[in-house]
Amino acid sequence: MEKVNWVLLRGLAREKGHWASFDKRMQSAFNGDVLCLDLPGAGDNLNEQVPLSIDEMTDFIREKWLQQRGDKKWSLLAISLGGMISLNWSSRYPEDFQQLVTINTSSKKFSGVFERISPLAIRTLLSTLFINDAHKRESLILSLITNHENVDKQIAKDWAQLAKTRHIKIISFLRQLFAASKFRLPDQIAIPYLALAAQKDRFTSSECSRKIASHFGAKLELHPSAGHDLPIDDGDWIIEKIKEHRLTL
Structure with a gap:
């Protein structure tokens, strides 16, 4: 199999x-390197100010990637807010991936507020602001997204x-949330594109991915039982679908 x-x-x-x-499973499944990049305001970029637009967030992350990409060919996989950034990135810089x-x-082009973030998700996220115990807080989040x-x-x-x-x-x-709320879907994606969604997602409706896939004429696969964090619930299914659709060039 070709290295990806x-x-x-x-x-x-x-x-x-x-x-x-999941990152290690991707590395093993595709016999390639896996580079996990953090969004501004998170992880390695915890102390960076979060831009208020997806365009700026894309440029921030792309600059980090350019410093590490070497001469390799890369593919891009992203979830939720990362997916918005990836659509913006792939549209503006199609030669990158x-x-x-x-x-x-x-x-927001195709989906209302409560399709993009459910009332349950809003209530749960707000409640986590008042939970000081990190394990209780993360357990609550995990129960929402899986x-x-x-x-x-x-x-x-x-x-x-x-x-x-x-x-x-x-x-x-809050700044990440604001940028996500203003995300404008690009007109086209010029590289092979597969949209994955979970039908039982209690955070974001799978209809959102269905409409995006339809807009781009992209392939869509729906998981029948997983939640929002599909890589945690069933990462092997993701790998299987990528291989099944033979997206690799």
């Missing part, structure tokens, strides 16, 4: 430490440990 190198982007208030084992995969992303009972409970412990040292600032979270 991947850039991975996480979503709202998340960082590369939240991929759990061979292929694009988005997971449970959305755009559905499968076999999700490793150690993940919440790992995320809690991460939060103790690299917890995103409230102002950064």
Whole structure:
């Protein structure tokens, strides 16, 4: 199998430490390098001011990637807010990537506020602001964004440990949320594109991905039972669908 190198982007208030084992599974499945880049305001970029537009967030992350890409060919996979950035990136700089995969992303062009972020998600996120115990907070978030009972409970412990040292600032979270709310879907994507979504997503409606895929004439695959954090719920399914559609050039 041809070697495929991947850039991975996480979503709202998340960082590369939240991929759990998914990045390693991608590396093994595609026999290539995996580069997990953090959004401004998160992870390695925790103290960076978050831009108020997806365009600026894209430029920020792209600059980080340009410093590390070397002479390799890369593909891009991104979830949620990261998916919005990836669509913007692939539209403006189509020469950067061979292929694009988005997971449970959305755009205001086709979807209303409560399709993009459900009332349940809003209530849950607001409640986390008043939970000081990191493990309780991350367990609540994990219960919102995953559905499968076999999700490793150690993940919440790992995320809690991460939060103790690299917890995103409230102002950064709000600025990320604002940028996401203003995201404008590009007119076209000139590289092979696969949209993935979870039908039982309780954070963002799978209809959002369906409408985006239809807009671009892209392939769409729906997981019947997983939640918003599809890489945690069923990362192997993602890998299977990428291979099945033979997006690799």
